[in-house]
């Protein structure tokens with residue numbers, strides 16, 4: 433599933449591609465034909481990301497809500513690229529953007545937009561988000577920290593890759609109860625979220641392995657060298673050599689190193 437950095441990057445790229453002129457909107461698949469017709473020939477007023485939610489507001493306060501879910505993709509194409517019949521929405525500006533397989537693609541009223549935002553925890557990529565709000569969401573929660581980090585009402589934009597990597601980087605065992613984390617650990621977790629998600633937007637992918645461990649800059653790392661624990665079960669830890677572990681936590685696999693992340 434795309435994590436917050438992907439959606440923020442999308443928001444930025446869509447703004448620069450579609451922001452200046454009238455947008456042509458169609459639904460090659462047909463499932464969003466009515467909505468596309470309502471957006472067609474309007475201008476994009478704002479494009480914003482809140483966690484994993486993307487909101488495009490067109491002239492006349494028409495709000496398009498997109499959530500990519502598990503398999504959704506929203507990708508740029510050359511204007512002459514013919515859309516396939518799986519494309520739910522095609523937007524044309526200086527490039528074409530093809531949306532496929534989204535969990536949500538709908539025009540929504542302002543109240544619904546406000547409701548979605550209201551239900552989200554602080555987003556590390558949004559200015560004004562506070563670590564105190566993140567910390568207060570975890571007070572009295574006995575839930576393992578790895579589960580809390582996927583709860584979008586606690587912190588918006590973190591997904592399965594980042595949560596495993598953050599906990600490794602800070603030496604926190606995924607099963608530790610959320611309320612047991614110290615103030616310093618919570619501050620570090622927030623600071624790391626901010627810096628890692630920012631790097632994710634810049635690189636347009638997740639790279640957590642740092643220069644000290646890899647000997648090269650994050651942008652140059654190959655995909656198989658970019659992460660510490662995610663999907664590396666059975667492989668040696670990049671720091672201590674122990675075998676990386678995996679277990680299901682609330683239905684989602686989580687990876688960690690038993691030696692680097694103490695209970």
Ligand SMILES: [Zn+2]
Pocket residue numbers: 669670671672673674689690691692693
């Ligand atoms: Zn280790």
